[in-house]
Amino acid sequence: MKIGIYGGSFNPIHTGHTQLAASILQQGLVDELWLLVSPLNPLKQHDVKEIAEYDHRLRMSQLATEDIPGIRVSDFESRLPIPSYMVDTLAELSKAYPQHEFVLVIGADNWQSFPRWYHSEEILQRYRLLVYRRPGCEIDETALPPSVQMVDTPLFDISSTQLRESFRKGTPLSAWMDAKVEKYILENKLFV
16 A cells, blocks of 8 residues: 655644645545654754643544544654654654555655755655645745655645644634544643
């Protein structure tokens, strides 16, 4: 099977994440999409105070995706050394599941910073990448390497940062969040 790997902090997960994942599946770009909840993003270590505990982020991701066929929430990175670098994660996934082909799914903002990723050239040589558009991030598609494909997905002008700020102010942006996730955040007093 062709498995899309969509990694992130998901702090918290929102409908932009889930609708994007569903769109990639609906287009037949992958057979299954694994949301890989990252314990600590190496490029976001300065934000560690802002990050909810791993188990909370994992549970919110499970709640948000439980009714979406083809999406699986994975804690695979929690078993790897921290910080987890995507090149190592993909290599370990390939070892653990040799029957699957793994395809990395990232946003245009991450593609712009991709040269700063640890061993980014190795990722490009060994794996295919699907890059989805992000507001304000222009990508020259003619300059993309052969292993990288731009995908047309809906644009969502929302971020987890905005959602955390809205919870702090006591005005959750409910339209951008699964009701079960919002209830979980409120019950566990996250992002206050």
